[in-house]
Amino acid sequence: MDLELTETQALVQKSARDFATRVIAPAAHETDEHERFPKEILKGLADLGLMAVNVPEELGGAGAGVVAYALAMQEVSRACASTAVTMAVTNMVGEVIARFGTDEQRNKHCPKLASGEYVAGSFALSEPEAGSDPGGMRTTARRDGDAWVIDGAKQWITSGAYAGVIVVWARTGGPGTKGISCFLVEGGTPGLRVGKPEDKMGLRGSNTVPLELERCRVPASALLGEENGGFKIAMMALDGGRIGISSQAIGVARAALDESVQYAKDRKAFGKPIADFQAIQWKLANMKTELDAAHLLSMRAASLKERGLPFSREASMAKLFASETAVRVCNEAVQIHGGYGYIREFAAERHLRDARVTTIYEGTSEVQRIVIARSVIA
Ligand SMILES: Cc1cc2nc3c(=O)[nH]c(=O)nc-3n(C[C@H](O)[C@H](O)[C@H](O)COP(=O)(O)OP(=O)(O)OC[C@H]3O[C@@H](n4cnc5c(N)ncnc54)[C@H](O)[C@@H]3O)c2cc1C
Numbered sequence: 001m002d003l004e005l006t007e008t009q010a011l012v013q014k015s016a017r018d019f020a021t022r023v024i025a026p027a028a029h030e031t032d033e034h035e036r037f038p039k040e041i042l043k044g045l046a047d048l049g050l051m052a053v054n055v056p057e058e059l060g061g062a063g064a065g066v067v068a069y070a071l072a073m074q075e076v077s078r079a080c081a082s083t084a085v086t087m088a089v090t091n092m093v094g095e096v097i098a099r100f101g102t103d104e105q106r107n108k109h110c111p112k113l114a115s116g117e118y119v120a121g122s123f124a125l126s127e128p129e130a131g132s133d134p135g136g137m138r139t140t141a142r143r144d145g146d147a148w149v150i151d152g153a154k155q156w157i158t159s160g161a162y163a164g165v166i167v168v169w170a171r172t173g174g175p176g177t178k179g180i181s182c183f184l185v186e187g188g189t190p191g192l193r194v195g196k197p198e199d200k201m202g203l204r205g206s207n208t209v210p211l212e213l214e215r216c217r218v219p220a221s222a223l224l225g226e227e228n229g230g231f232k233i234a235m236m237a238l239d240g241g242r243i244g245i246s247s248q249a250i251g252v253a254r255a256a257l258d259e260s261v262q263y264a265k266d267r268k269a270f271g272k273p274i275a276d277f278q279a280i281q282w283k284l285a286n287m288k289t290e291l292d293a294a295h296l297l298s299m300r301a302a303s304l305k306e307r308g309l310p311f312s313r314e315a316s317m318a319k320l321f322a323s324e325t326a327v328r329v330c331n332e333a334v335q336i337h338g339g340y341g342y343i344r345e346f347a348a349e350r351h352l353r354d355a356r357v358t359t360i361y362e363g364t365s366e367v368q369r370i371v372i373a374r375s376v377i378a
Helices: 007-033 039-047 066-079 081-100 103-115 230-266 278-306 312-336 338-342 347-359 365-377
Strands: 120-124 140-144 147-158 163-171 180-186 192-194 208-219
Touching (some): 007 066, 007 081, 007 347, 066 081, 066 230, 081 147, 081 163, 081 230, 103 120, 120 147, 147 163, 163 208, 163 230, 180 230, 230 278, 230 312, 230 347, 312 338
Parallel strands (some): 120 163
Antiparallel strands (some): 140 147, 147 208, 163 180
């Protein structure tokens, strides 16, 4: 793996960093405090090509690859994790449609996701009683003439209230993972109801909603991929999504580390900066080392995916390690900030709240360990 960035990767990283520093970071506290969905900021990201980084240029994407996407996600997450998760899911939806869609589906949706004409895309796999085990889903789709009729409920759907297109999984065959298909449901389709946004611990500027589908009728052409072939699409999308979430975790934790270093230099106790105490120095050393290790794991997974090589285990390892590292690092950042770490005015407490979900969504840490262990034992 080449650790040097290509010109394109460095350019994407720089434009994401500039926009994140100039526009996203100054709004991050308000976004969190007032649960403000960052609509205008998302349009700015789209204008920079960051809502479809790894979507081919002929479909309106940046065509910049997986490593560039991971780097951009780190930069945006460093500024605002709420904005970053919205960006991550939209990128994932664009990639899924570009990869598995028909020409008609690709040409219809990808340019709108990339340009910001769709505020966001959504990925609706989880259900109230099926998260880690999507094979247990209850949502159904039945064929009715030249249409599919979808009935069921989805839970915790990121950007569900704003999505131009939602990738929805539903049961079309027998029980288990083999009878699941995947559909493209446009926002506003009759029969699709968006529930009340969740009141979350973190990512408070992102939109997380339950969806209800009641006799929701979509054309036959809304089927994505093969009938009963939807589970494979979900797993492949999640493998890629895990690279995005590892990047999110790294970005949030980097912000926590940077702020901790600054605080440790500024804050005095016993007549000297707390950065002079070895107890604080060791925390900072561990935070930096673990974060760099997480970054390398994430870059390895991204690089494998970019080169078309198997990357499922490596994406799980990156997501597992980066998310658990982020929680540890952000927790230490609160500790270094002392009492101020517990106060809203300082970003440290937001970082901890934002980081916490990264060990849960796109597959919990327990699920990542199952994926990794299976491939180690095989
Ligand atoms: C803010 C937020 C945004 C989200 N966005 C989306 C989205 O956009 N789209 C979407 O589809 N979903 C989304 N999710 C849902 C998320 O992916 C699920 O919450 C997650 O997959 C876990 O599922 P669950 O909550 O049902 O937990 P469960 O599956 O009920 O698990 C509960 C606990 O049991 C453990 N567990 C379960 N099975 C096993 C096992 N076999 N071995 C060991 N331990 C096990 C889990 O690891 C966990 O600790 C989001 C969630 C949140 C909180």
